Amino acid sequence: MSTAVLRRTSLYDSHKQLGGRLVDFHGWELPVQYEGILKEHNAVRTQCGLFDVSHMGQVWVRGPQALAFLQKTNTNDISRIGPGRAIYSHLTNEQGGVVDDVIVSCFAPDRYFIVVNAATAEGDFAWLAKQAEGFDAALENKSDYYGMIAIQGPKAAGIVAIDTPAALALPRFGALELSIFDQPSIITRTGYTGEDGFEFIVPSEILSRVWDNLLTKGRSLGAVPCGLGARDTLRLEAGYLLYGQDIDTEHTSAEAGYGWVVKFAKGDFIGRAALLAQKEAGLKRRMMGVRLLERGVPRPGAPVSIEGRPAGTLCSATFSPTLQAGIGMGYLDRPDLKPGARLSVLIHNKEVPAEVVAMPFYVSEGLKNVKA
């Protein structure tokens, strides 16, 4: 157990006051839950939830060659977004392994903004800075400057509209620069829950004012503070990857079932040759969604077998509050498997019957109505 001092976000006192159970999350002291994971999960699916995601990192990329630099380091085609738009993408190394999964926003042809994962923020910045050599583009790591709040769920738009009505016009993956409490801030219509929602990226000094304001005004519309526990069940139901657990440098985007973020046609990028070779050779393993056919709760690391033969392990797994069933996803050495294929998951030394299911496990009806 590390005895290193945990980092706290500027909402630490709020979390304590709200009864949050604080845990060590990649070196950050953050709430795993307030009143309970099920309640918080269901609030996001039916009403609204607020998350402190200030551990996430932020990097500005500015300069005439900002786009060229991003095209080199990203698998997705960043030229597809213009000002006011964001895109989900992977950063890959020469071997095609995933260095991080990120959201890149464009605010001007020479001004982009990357949100990176907490656990990888320092490493990403060093890696990006190295790749930026030779480009007329300046990188600025603002991870310590910004705090970040996600407001998610079918009621999120109505709550956000109260004080920031401009955000309501955002399409899904829209990105807006605006002033909040006289501070330059960003709102994106993005999230990690599978519901409609917004992420507020604001200077840390106003973070607690933004949090209090959204929570106070959102309470009557059903908004509750949510912890990392609900964040994890929500994102897994939505089929979103958790970096470090589901993907890393040992796995590729295609293996993770995210081949769609790799755009070979856009031209060269780091890892392109390796990924193209893998595509031509065919996948030897692939991320599969698994659902238990009997009661039980699978956990990360649970071995999966097919007709008694080991086929892989689950990277992420939990009890799905929405489906009321055990679900998980993991790399199986049978990329040919189709939904309905039978397998079993080892839980407490017992083989529990399960089947392959299409991902995501859950699709929000409300999200379908948000302009793309």
Added chain:
Amino acid sequence: MSKPEACRYLKSHEWAELEGGVAAVGVSEHAQHEISDVVFVELPKLGRQVKQGEACCIIESVKAAFDIYAPLSGEVVAVNDAVVKDPAVVNRSPHEEGWLFKIKASKPAEADALMDYPGYQAFLKTAVADGSH
């Protein structure tokens, strides 16, 4: 089912209420709060012989699995299927509808090794104080 004050407790937060040589077993109010939302319970099989302190039942929350230990040695003579159908009953009513199983005690004197209610309350205070709960 049981009054907290009439129960005996393990340090791992199981309660046992011994009546006529049969002990009903469940988890304490403190334990249900710490476990949080119970979503799955795996009960011991009827007829199983268990030893005092043996892990014989599993309670799972969304985040984690918790072993439940037998407070007394003996045979499992009843299990509460209601907690399998509706695991949240363990949270709502840990001492009554949320009981888990019953043991026909083979060594009733083992109960002397368990904490009584005031002892358990005192234990909770020290456990919480040193953060080891």
